[in-house]
Amino acid sequence: xxxxxxxxxxxxxxxxxxxxxxxxxxxxxxxxxxxxxxxxxxxxxxxxxxxxxxxxxxxxxxxxxxxxxxxxxxxxxxxxxxxxxxxxxxxxxxxxxxxxxxxxxxxxxxxxxxxxxxxxxxxxxxxxxxxxxxxxxxxxxxxxxxxxxxxxxxxxxxxxxxxxxx
Numbered sequence: 001x002x003x004x005x006x007x008x009x010x011x012x013x014x015x016x017x018x019x020x021x022x023x024x025x026x027x028x029x030x031x032x033x034x035x036x037x038x039x040x041x042x043x044x045x046x047x048x049x050x051x052x053x054x055x056x057x058x059x060x061x062x063x064x065x066x067x068x069x070x071x072x073x074x075x076x077x078x079x080x081x082x083x084x085x086x087x088x089x090x091x092x093x094x095x096x097x098x099x100x101x102x103x104x105x106x107x108x109x110x111x112x113x114x115x116x117x118x119x120x121x122x123x124x125x126x127x128x129x130x131x132x133x134x135x136x137x138x139x140x141x142x143x144x145x146x147x148x149x150x151x152x153x154x155x156x157x158x159x160x161x162x163x164x165x166x
Contacts, residue, residue, distance in 0.1 A: 009093050012037075016094075030095070034152055037090040045083035052078040084114060091155065113154050120147050 016036045023032055053059060053075040062074035069077070088110045092103065101109075121143055128139035 005093050009097065012090075012094050030156075031152070034095050034156075037095050038087075038148070038151075041083055041087040041090055044086060045079050048079035048082045049075045080114075084111070087114070096155065109158075110155075113151055116154070117147050117151055120150060 013033070016033050017029070019036070020029060020032050027035070053071055056078060057071045057074050059071050061071060062069045088107055091110060092106050096106075124143040124146055125139055128134040128142060132139075134142070
């Protein structure tokens, strides 16, 4: 299994590093790799959200018996079922591969960051739209920038921090 991870990692890094050249004066390679993987996973998440909203839930509420989820919320959770594992994989095997942590420890940390980011998205959107009366789309962009800054900082310096080698 290690060989397949190595092959996938090298292939992804080859493509990311290929596009790094124009940005090398402005952005460190690690940050560029994080942004590329995160951007690709975000695009994947949005695609999964859209596909599930239109074709799985067909824009209708999803009834679980004890609770009913609106189509957007059901689609959010559906997409998360795919983007959470792919995001973890990219972080573990591409961006933060030298942490020395076991996979289950990294997964717990990654899920923790994801839960915090979902909570921050909710809080910032409510604050910007309802309290500060910012139009929803710019509020979402601002929220995304703040959450990305938090996520990168938390994952780099706390959750996927490399172990010091003696």
